[in-house]
Amino acid sequence: MSEQPRRPQKPGKPYRRPQKDPVRILAFEALRAVDERDAYANLVLPPLLRAARAKGGFDGRDAALATELVYGTLRRQGTYDAVISECVDRPLREVDPPVLDVLSLGVHQLLGTRIPTHAAVSASVELARVVLGDGRAKFVNAVLRKVAQHDLDGWIERVAPPYDDDPEDHLAVAHSHPRWVVSALWDSLGGGRAGIEELLVADNERPEVTLVARPGRSTTEELLREEAAVPGRWSPYAVRLAEGGEPGAIDAVRDGRAGVQDEGSQLVALALANAPIDGPDKAWLDGCAGPGGKAALLAALAAERGALLLASEKLPHRAGLVAKALNGNPGPYQVVVGDGTRPPWRAGSFDRVLMDVPCTGLGALRRRPEARWRRRPEDLEGFAPLQRALLATALESVRVGGIVGYATCSPHLAETRAVVDDLIKQHPNTELVDARPLLEGVTDLGDGPDVQLWPHLHGTDAMYLALIRRTG
Numbered sequence: 001m002s003e004q005p006r007r008p009q010k011p012g013k014p015y016r017r018p019q020k021d022p023v024r025i026l027a028f029e030a031l032r033a034v035d036e037r038d039a040y041a042n043l044v045l046p047p048l049l050r051a052a053r054a055k056g057g058f059d060g061r062d063a064a065l066a067t068e069l070v071y072g073t074l075r076r077q078g079t080y081d082a083v084i085s086e087c088v089d090r091p092l093r094e095v096d097p098p099v100l101d102v103l104s105l106g107v108h109q110l111l112g113t114r115i116p117t118h119a120a121v122s123a124s125v126e127l128a129r130v131v132l133g134d135g136r137a138k139f140v141n142a143v144l145r146k147v148a149q150h151d152l153d154g155w156i157e158r159v160a161p162p163y164d165d166d167p168e169d170h171l172a173v174a175h176s177h178p179r180w181v182v183s184a185l186w187d188s189l190g191g192g193r194a195g196i197e198e199l200l201v202a203d204n205e206r207p208e209v210t211l212v213a214r215p216g217r218s219t220t221e222e223l224l225r226e227e228a229a230v231p232g233r234w235s236p237y238a239v240r241l242a243e244g245g246e247p248g249a250i251d252a253v254r255d256g257r258a259g260v261q262d263e264g265s266q267l268v269a270l271a272l273a274n275a276p277i278d279g280p281d282k283a284w285l286d287g288c289a290g291p292g293g294k295a296a297l298l299a300a301l302a303a304e305r306g307a308l309l310l311a312s313e314k315l316p317h318r319a320g321l322v323a324k325a326l327n328g329n330p331g332p333y334q335v336v337v338g339d340g341t342r343p344p345w346r347a348g349s350f351d352r353v354l355m356d357v358p359c360t361g362l363g364a365l366r367r368r369p370e371a372r373w374r375r376r377p378e379d380l381e382g383f384a385p386l387q388r389a390l391l392a393t394a395l396e397s398v399r400v401g402g403i404v405g406y407a408t409c410s411p412h413l414a415e416t417r418a419v420v421d422d423l424i425k426q427h428p429n430t431e432l433v434d435a436r437p438l439l440e441g442v443t444d445l446g447d448g449p450d451v452q453l454w455p456h457l458h459g460t461d462a463m464y465l466a467l468i469r470r471t472g
């Protein structure tokens with residue numbers, strides 16, 4: 001018996017397994033960790049990259065792309081959220097966070113990299129198929145096709161209010177900073193549109209890696225023998241690493257004779273060390289020393305002068321990092337666990353004191369891509385009493401004629417000038433010292449006497465330094 005002829009089947013699309021792209025899967029995992037566990041990208045990423053490289057089939061270029069995708073997506077999240085909002089039919093808070101992460105990664109590839117449009121969309125859809133499933137991959141595909149209709153400038157024109165209507169909101173959306181941060185940076189920077197825009201642009205760029213050759217332990221000549229090394233801009237101890245230079249591969253860094261340190265931090269330590277004082281110069285204090293970058297430079301400079309550095313830090317594990325950074329210092333030093341608001345040392349016992357106080361870190365946004373979204377204006381209220389108490393300790397710990405450096409890695413006026421002005425008023429036997437001449441060769445330092453460094457003007461973090469002499 002012959003079989004009844006079957007009705008020809010409609011040829012369905014054969015199922016194709018999603019293509020696993022290790023770079024994008026890793027980038028997605030890092031974003032999830034930052035989102036879900038409040039992790040820091042700069043801490044989450046290195047172990048993920050190490051594990052991927054150890055598994056094999058993941059080279060330096062893959063690592064560079066994964067890093068760019070994670071950092072770029074986080075930095076530009078404000079702009080990208082505004083774009084995605086225009087392309088989905090519900091409020092963003094109703095989009096599942098993992099879906100939003102895949103979309104943001106896709107938007108960054110479309111609007112913030114040179115990856116061709118079709119590759120950016122198809123790689124994102126494949127990623128969605130792997131980590132979200134086929135159904136949601138269709139949604140990702142539809143949204144990203146809408147995003148691909150304009151470039152970044154085109155989108156900014158559509159989603160940011162015109163500058164003339166609302167300058168701060170325009171800058172916030174266009175340059176992906178929270179509005180309150182734009183406002184605070186602008187207050188501190190002063191000036192018109194050009195300066196603040198340059199600053200916001202600089203905050204969105206990847207900072208160079210800068211090394212410090214700790215005096216007496218290494219030299220810039222030694223570091224400059226590295227292939228990727230070029231001289232620093234301002235600090236006589238600084239060497240910059242061009243793209244691709246790996247500090248961990250440098251002997252002097254591995255054995256602590258040199259370290260990774262932004263030039264702004266080097267300048268702060270140098271200015272304090274070089275400020276003129278009369279009388280003895282034997283005892284130096286770093287009252288907020290962890291993790292020890294400035295302490296290591298100060299200790300090396302102190303050693304050249306036969307002075308001792310006491311490095312104090314409240315948190316034991318951070319004091320441990322200080323001890324590691326100072327290990328091998330050619331001169332005398334001591335590391336103690338101590339609360340700077342209840343100092344275990346006698347008043348008036350130091351010739352030089354650094355208080356590099358805990359702060360919002362708004363001056364280091366280049367390095368911590370997610371920090372701008374985590375900080376809240378209320379954080380300032382939390383830091384204010386601690387910053388004042390620590391500066392008060394510094395002013396009491398220094399001897400008459402000695403010098404205090406008050407530093408923050410934030411340019412927010414509430415953490416810089418407001419603290420210094422209050423404390424000078426409360427301690428009549430103190431005076432501000434012009435810090436500018438102590439930053440030799442550094443330009444654009446404003447009216448003084450304190451100093452505010454800026455990423456767009458100096459290529460450094462936005463470090464602040466006030467030098468204060470105790471006069472009685």
Ligand SMILES: C[S@@+](CC[C@H](N)C(=O)[O-])C[C@H]1O[C@@H](n2cnc3c(N)ncnc32)[C@H](O)[C@@H]1O
Pocket residue numbers: 265287288289290291292293294295312313314315318338339340341356357358359409
């Ligand atoms: C901005 S960081 C200092 C960075 C350090 N100077 C460097 O260059 O590596 C501030 C440090 O102060 C510490 N700290 C916070 N409260 C403190 C207190 N009451 N007394 C002493 N240190 C404190 C924090 O744990 C943190 O390590």
